[in-house]
Amino acid sequence: MLRLPLPVTAYILRQAAYRCPPLSSQDVHRRRAKSLKRLLQGAAIGGVATIIVGFYWGGWSLGSTTYKIAKERSELAVIAALAPVCADKFRALPDAEAKQVALSKVDSWKRRDEFPKEFVTLPGESYPSSALVDACYTLLLAPKSAALK
Numbered sequence: 101m102l103r104l105p106l107p108v109t110a111y112i113l114r115q116a117a118y119r120c121p122p123l124s125s126q127d128v129h130r131r132r133a134k135s136l137k138r139l140l141q142g143a144a145i146g147g148v149a150t151i152i153v154g155f156y157w158g159g160w161s162l163g164s165t166t167y168k169i170a171k172e173r174s175e176l177a178v179i180a181a182l183a184p185v186c187a188d189k190f191r192a193l194p195d196a197e198a199k200q201v202a203l204s205k206v207d208s209w210k211r212r213d214e215f216p217k218e219f220v221t222l223p224g225e226s227y228p229s230s231a232l233v234d235a236c237y238t239l240l241l242a243p244k245s246a247a248l249k
Contacts (some may be wrong), residue, residue: 183235
């Protein structure tokens with residue numbers, strides 16, 4: 101590597117500075133505009149990438165999705181609590197044995213008609229719940245050991 105004495109190096113740098121004309125105000129403005137444009141593009145791409153990664157892998161969710169999941173879980177909890185009550189009320193009917201035999205022969209989409217409406221209607225609803233009908237049916241026709249689980 102060639103080493104030049106310090107005065108020679110300073111001389112070369114001075115000459116190079118004279119050869120490069122100073123930037124005009126328009127050039128400075130163009131450079132700042134380009135750097136600002138790149139900054140905003142990078143921020144936009146980074147924001148979109150953060151959103152994609154957050155929703156797909158980060159576990160983020162919208163409020164509406166969270167509300168829907170909470171509503172489904174609460175309905176399942178209510179059905180799990182009301183199914184044994186429904187089965188007990190059905191067994192307490194005067195002709196429960198005959199209705200249970202008839203219930204075992206009915207197709208799944210007609211079961212709703214075999215249960216009294218007040219047994220399988222959720223609080224605040226006006227129509228029977230098919231999930232409660234299925235849970236009550238399972239408890240009625242399942243063996244005792246399966247019903248205890």
